[in-house]
Amino acid sequence: MKIAVLPGDGIGPEIVAQAVKVLAALRSDGLKIELENGHIGGAGYDAAGDPFPAATEKLAKESDAILLGAVGGYQYDNLPRPMRPEQGLLRIRKGLGLFANLRPAMVYPELVNASSLKPELVSGLDIMILRELTGDIYFGQPRGIRTLENGERQGFDTMHYSESEIRRVAHVGFQSAMKRGKKLCSVDKANVLDTSMFWREIVSEVAKEYREVELSHMYVDNAAMQLVRAPKQFDVILTGNIFGDILSDEASMLTGSIGMLPSASLDANNKGLYEPCHGSAPDIAGKDIANPLATILSVAMMMRYTFAADDVAQRIEAAVRKTLQQGLRTGDIYEAGTQKIGCAAMGDAVVASL
Ligand code: NAD
Numbered sequence: 458m459k460i461a462v463l464p465g466d467g468i469g470p471e472i473v474a475q476a477v478k479v480l481a482a483l484r485s486d487g488l489k490i491e492l493e494n495g496h497i498g499g500a501g502y503d504a505a506g507d508p509f510p511a512a513t514e515k516l517a518k519e520s521d522a523i524l525l526g527a528v529g530g531y532q533y534d535n536l537p538r539p540m541r542p543e544q545g546l547l548r549i550r551k552g553l554g555l556f557a558n559l560r561p562a563m564v565y566p567e568l569v570n571a572s573s574l575k576p577e578l579v580s581g582l583d584i585m586i587l588r589e590l591t592g593d594i595y596f597g598q599p600r601g602i603r604t605l606e607n608g609e610r611q612g613f614d615t616m617h618y619s620e621s622e623i624r625r626v627a628h629v630g631f632q633s634a635m636k637r638g639k640k641l642c643s644v645d646k647a648n649v650l651d652t653s654m655f656w657r658e659i660v661s662e663v664a665k666e667y668r669e670v671e672l673s674h675m676y677v678d679n680a681a682m683q684l685v686r687a688p689k690q691f692d693v694i695l696t697g698n699i700f701g702d703i704l705s706d707e708a709s710m711l712t713g714s715i716g717m718l719p720s721a722s723l724d725a726n727n728k729g730l731y732e733p734c735h736g737s738a739p740d741i742a743g744k745d746i747a748n749p750l751a752t753i754l755s756v757a758m759m760m761r762y763t764f765a766a767d768d769v770a771q772r773i774e775a776a777v778r779k780t781l782q783q784g785l786r787t788g789d790i791y792e793a794g795t796q797k798i799g800c801a802a803m804g805d806a807v808v809a810s811l
Contacts, residue, residue, distance in 0.1 A: 458488065458489060458490045458491065458521055458764055459491045459493075459519070459520045459521045460490060460491065460492050460493075460520060460521065460522050460523070460524055460759070461494075461495055461509065461513075461516045461517050461519075461520035461523045461524070462477060462492050462493065462494045462495070462519075462523075462524050463494070463495050463496070463497040463523060463524070463525045463526065464494070464500070464526040464529065464584075465497050465498040465500055465525060465526040465527050465528040465542075465545075465737065465743075466498045466499040466500055466528050466529055466530045466533075466542060466737045466739075467527055467528075467529065467530055467736070467738050467739045467742040467746035468526070468527065468737060468738045468741060468742045468800075469498075469500075469525075469526025469527045469708060469737055469739025471526070471742070471745065471747050471749070471800050471801075472526055472527075472528060472733065472747050472748075472749040472751070472752040472800065473524060473525075473526040473744070473752060474749075474801070475621065475697075475749035475752065475801065475803065475804025475807070476524060476733070476749065476752040476753050476755065476756050476804075476806065477492065477524075477799060478588075478592075478611025478804045478805070478807075478808050479753050479756055479773060479776075479807060479808060479811065480524075480631060480756060481503075481806070482490065482704075482751075482811055483769065483811075486674055486723070488769070492519070493516055493522075493680065495510075495512065495513040495516045495517070496510055496513055497509060497510075497511075497513055497528060497542075497546070497549065498527075498528025498529060498533075498543075498545045498546070498737075499528060499529065499532065499533045499542040500528075501513060501542075501545050502533065502536070502540055502542065505803050506540075507544075508528070508540060508542050508544045508545030508548070508600065508732050509540065509544065509548040509552070510547040511547055512802060513545075513549075514548075514549075514552060516767070517541045517552075518552075518553065521625070521728060521763055521764070521792045522728065522729050522730075522731060522759045522763040523549070523553075523729070523730040523731065523759075524661060524731050524732070524752075524756065524759065525546075525549075525654045525730055525731065525732040526544060526611055526732070526733075526737070526752065527732065527733065527735065527736050527737035527738070528542035528736075528737055528777050529542045529736055529737040529739070530542065530737060530739050530742075531542060531739055535668070541655070542564065542788045543735075547595070547795070548572065548651035550590050550591055550722060550730070551591050551596065552729065553724055553728065554591065554668050554724040554725065555590055555591065555722035555723060555724050555728075555729065555730050556589060556590055556591045556592070556622070556625060556626055556722075556723075556724065556725075557587060557589070557590065557625075557626055557629040557638070557722065557723045557724075558587065558588040558589070558705075558707045558720060558721070558761070559585060559586075559587055559633065559720065559721045559722075559723070559758070560585070560586045560587075560588065560708070560709070560718065560720045560734055561583070561585050561627075561718070561719065562582065562583075562584050562586065562588075562688075562705075562708040562709060562711055562712050562718065563583050563584075563712060563760075564579045564580060564581065564582040564583075564711065564713070565712075565734055565778065565781055566580070566783065567778075567781040567782060567797070568712070568713050568717065568790055569713075569715070570792055571712070571714055571790050571792065572710075572711055572713040573710060573713070574685065574688075574711060577690065578687070578689070579688060579712070580691055581713050582688055582711060582712070583584050583687065584688065584691045584692065584693070584694065584708065585633055585692070585693045585694070586693075586694045586696070586702025586704060586708055587626065587629060587630045587633060587635060587693060587694065587695045587696070587698055587701075587702060588697070588698060588700075588702065588704075588705055589618075589622065589623075589626040589696070589697050589698050589701065590698060590701075591622075591698075591795055592617070592618050592622045592697070592698060593616060593617075593618060593652075593698030593699050594611060594616040594698070594699050595699060595702075596696050596698075597614060597615030597617050598615055599613070599615055600613060600614045600615060600654050600684040601613065602786070605735045612699045616650065616655055616699075616735070618652050618655065620655075620659055623655070623656055623660065624639060624659055624662075624663055625657040625725065626695070627643075627659065627663040627664075628658075628661045628666075629661060629723070630643075630693055630695035631663060631664065631666070631670050631764060632667075633666040634667070634670045634692060634693040635669065635670060637692055638692035638693075639669055639670050639671060639692070640670065640673075640691070640692035640693065641664075641670050641671070641672050641673070641692070641693045641694075641695055642670045642672075642673045642674070642675050642680070642691055642692075642694050642695070643656070643657065643672065643674050643675070643694075643695045643696065643783070644674075644675050644676070644677050644680045644694055644695070644701075644704065645674065645675075645676065645677065645696070645697070645700070646675070646677050646678075646700070647658055647674070648676055648705075651672075652697075652773075653697075656697060657674055660672070660674075660695065663673075664669045675694070677700045677703075677704070678713065680694070680700075680701070681707060683702065684688035684704065684707050684708055684709070684711065685711070685797055686779070688708070688711050690694075691703065691797055694708075696735070702730045704763075705734065706734070706777045707733075709734050711737065713790060714748060714790045715720055715733075715734060715735040715751070715789075716733070716735060716747065716748025716750060716751055716787065716790065717748065717750050717751055717754070717788045717790065718733065718734040718751050718754075719731065719732075719734070719751050719752070719754035719755035719757065719758050720732055720733070720734050720755065720758070721755070721758040721759070722761050723763075724764060726736055727762055727763050727765075728763060729758075729759060729762055731755040731756065731758055731759040731763075731765045732752070732755055733751030733752045733755055733800075734751060735751060740776065745799040745800045745801055746787060746788050746799055746800060747787065747800045748787040748789050748790065748800070748803070749787075749790075749800050749803055749804050749807075750777055750787075750803065750807075753773065753804070753807055754773070754774065754776060754777060755778060755779075757769075757770040757773035757774050760773065768796075772811060773811065775810075776807050776808075776811040777807055778811035779810040780806045780810045782802070783810075784796050785802075785803065786798070787799070787800065787803055
């Protein structure tokens with residue numbers, strides 16, 4: 458298992474160090490794991506003047522999987538856009554063809570009170586959001602700021618999805634649903650956008666190959682509402698890049714802490730980039746208080762999706778559960794009656810549980 462490790466910025470290095478402890482423990486148990494570090498985001502800019510340095514691109518392409526922390530920081534906010542940390546993320550996703558972003562939102566029984574929703578609405582919640590990651594308005598050309606004939610300035614972007622882009626992510630969605638509750642809800646804005654009308658048409662066509670999966674369609678505004686009204690109605694949600702960006706952050710809050718949520722971004726051959734859903738949290742960086750569990754759970758997803766080692770994935774997930782059952786919590790998920798510990802101590806506790 459050749460894994461590129463890209464800690465990135467802010468809390469990235471702290472949380473990735475805990476996930477690496479878990480990988481090291483698995484290696485001493487006999488798994489053949491090879492790790493190599495690289496720079497991305499602001500760290501890439503600092504080291505090589507580029508948020509996605511050529512050396513990192515080479516490392517990522519040669520690896521089977523990539524473990525990433527997070528990118529971004531106030532000190533990079535005034536750089537020209539191509540040099541900003543987020544460009545590193547967009548380029549690695551696009552460069553490696555990582556078009557399918559899987560984000561599970563699960564509520565652990567131990568953390569049911571951490572959610573801002575009533576416990577009965579979220580207890581037992583287990584949904585999967587599948588966001589298309591390399592198309593849509595985030596990549597569409599032309600884009601920019603132009604001056605119109607009347608002298609007024611105008612900002613513009615272009616939304617488009619090609620048939621092959623929709624088809625391949627729809628297949629991932631139906632296949633995920635087959636392994637879960639066999640329900641897929643495709644989210645779009647087909648009442649207003651032509652791109653969405655086309656999305657709906659293609660998803661409906663792909664559905665014919667998966668007769669066992671119950672397909673429904675929902676407008677994105679309604680989906681945003683339903684996610685906080687009755688989130689357990691969903692199994693797999695399939696959606697495009699911009700809608701998925703927003704809905705997956707919304708879904709993350711159902712679980713109480715963004716510090717608990719892993720993600721996987723896969724190419725057509727299950728090569729993947731694994732990272733927590735949260736950002737670089739510059740407000741808490743370097744304080745040893747960040748929650749490393751999302752990053753550790755991302756390693757579990759890596760074992761499941763890239764290395765088809767479901768047993769190892771389950772072992773990691775069970776170790777996280779056991780650690781929570783012991784009452785150990787980082788600050789973001791702390792509640793009275795539990796024990797608050799730091800980032801490094803949480804990593805050690807998970808390794809001990811493992
Ligand atoms: P953020 O996710 O970094 O932080 C939001 C809030 O959640 C903060 O209060 C933070 O302290 C807290 N938080 C996040 N992760 C946590 C963890 N593991 N443990 C405990 N608390 C945690 O989002 P933001 O503040 O909007 O963005 C900060 C920077 O991160 C920006 O530069 C942004 O561009 C970048 N960002 C990067 C990614 C990524 O790398 N994938 C995603 C989102 C934002």
